[in-house]
Amino acid sequence: MPIGMIVVKWDNRRGTVLEARFPPSLRVDPDLTMKIYGSHVLGEAREANLISIRVDDLRIISYFGGIEINRYVAILLSEAEDPEDYEEVVVEVASRIFDQIEGGEYLEHLEDLFKLIEQYPHMSIEQKVARLFLDPMKVFVLQKLREKGLMTLDQLSGEIKHAFGLRTVDMRSVLSPLVKLDLVVTRWIEGASSEVAFLVRDCEILRVPPRTKKVPRDIRSSVIALFSKYKPDSREAMVLARALTDPDTYRVLSCIRKKGVVSIEEIRDEVDIPSGELFDILGWLERNRFIEMRGEEVFPLSEPLLLIFFPEYQLRKMIELYGNVESWDEGLRQYLMLLKESYMEMMREKR
């Protein structure tokens, strides 16, 4: 388990200043905060960067927001932990903190952020990918890459700034989870103004009918009624993503998925969640049409499904958009190679 999390800013007069820590009882040696800051600014041209270091018996993974933000968020781990397991989550947590730095709004969410850090290494790939749908900027990047296949980071950053009305964008923090989850690859291409991002795997989040055969006849008609009017949109994607990523909701949903029709008592026994919270979760699942509750019994109406698939459509699009292979530039050739590698890898995983 992580020992704690710290938010540290650089002050020209005082050096490193501890802005926040969690848990509140965490003791942090001021020399340690200086060492971490020194490691960030040394040799990275003062841009945003992620480091993993060892100091005495502590392992540390830390994300620095670049010299303009001049802050870092570090997770302190015991010797037994692997910092690599926390790479994506430290970047995600740091970006959220940096977005709310003015006014210190993030301080109210420290406990939740730390909970996310603790849970992240134990999440399934399905849950990690589903988390992307909760972040409008990552959804936007995926959409842009679906349209174009490949884009330079400068182009992507320009599009994000325009769409979200931002002055600066930390592309590393935006792309890092997409890269770690093997959806996107970044490469330097000769002649390009910046690194190029390639979409090599795609993902979609859907609502599907319950996959258990134990659904009673009258519930089946509710299922049919639900799907006959079903229209997915961005709000729906967020609901589905929440169902997959909230750890307690996910456990309740998994229990219902597995058993089909199930009593509240059985769920309580299996998931070990306090009654009040369990009823909140069941209420949310019912309002969002995942279940139907009749007295003490819970019936499945639908389930979220996350698909990760090979973007075959990109091959057709490459021909349509860029003509025949002979006229392709280095970027398109690279993309074809990367798609091939991704396809082979996915085939190997399937086997």
Place this chain on the structure above:
Amino acid sequence: MIRQIYIYKKDDLRLIFHRKYANIGRINFDEISQLILPVARAMDDGVIDHSEIFRYRISYGTLGDYIVVMINNRSCDREEVEGALTEYLRDVASQRFNSPLSVEEERHLSILSRRVIATIPAKVCFVGFGGVGKTTLLRLLRHERIPLRYEPTMFGERAIMTLPIGPYRVILFTVGGQERFMPIWDILIRGSDVVVVVTDSTPDNVERTKSQIMPMIRDPARYSVILAIANKQDLPKSLPADVIEQTLGIKTYGCVAIDPAYRSKIMDVIKSALLS
């Protein structure tokens, strides 16, 4: 660091309170105040403005019946000074003072002033190549055991000086002297009130300090007092401090940092650089 504080009555611009914690060289504030006070009086309540001259910043604002002027170092973060001045103004304007002040009022304003002075510490940064004795100087000033074995500093080290200088809490920084840390020295130097260039007094080190370090610190230390310490004066063939002063072109003080007898001398040097 905030060097001086003035409080004026807004209606007749009469000075009712002045505290001098550090000098401002040959700058004649009486003349400058003739220009600043009418401007400050015309400003909206709570607005802060600044004038910068040489290595000092004159920050001023008005609230209620009073105008407050704070003379601070340009190396201070402007927003931090604005925050301190705003809070001080609020405290002052919340009361009505006699002119001249009663003993009790004088005491009250002195306490308020000390409190605001303490919010911005002084910063002293030691720079120099590896092994010249920067960390040893830091230990000397903190009354700590002098290290006998050389351990290179990574990135930089920071420590609070055990005793304050005047009303100021002093934060000491040293840079990592190895070549790989030199590109990030500016991060540690920026915001310093005093930059102390440390050399081991050998001809080679002094020459390299002159050609490599002096140009490098010029920009980040442009509002700082810069002086040099010629360390290791006890070693044979060490150049005397006055020769090094001529080479570097800055005031230079001889020192043997491993000798605790030098503590008070170096303290006086720092004190004088901060307060004069």
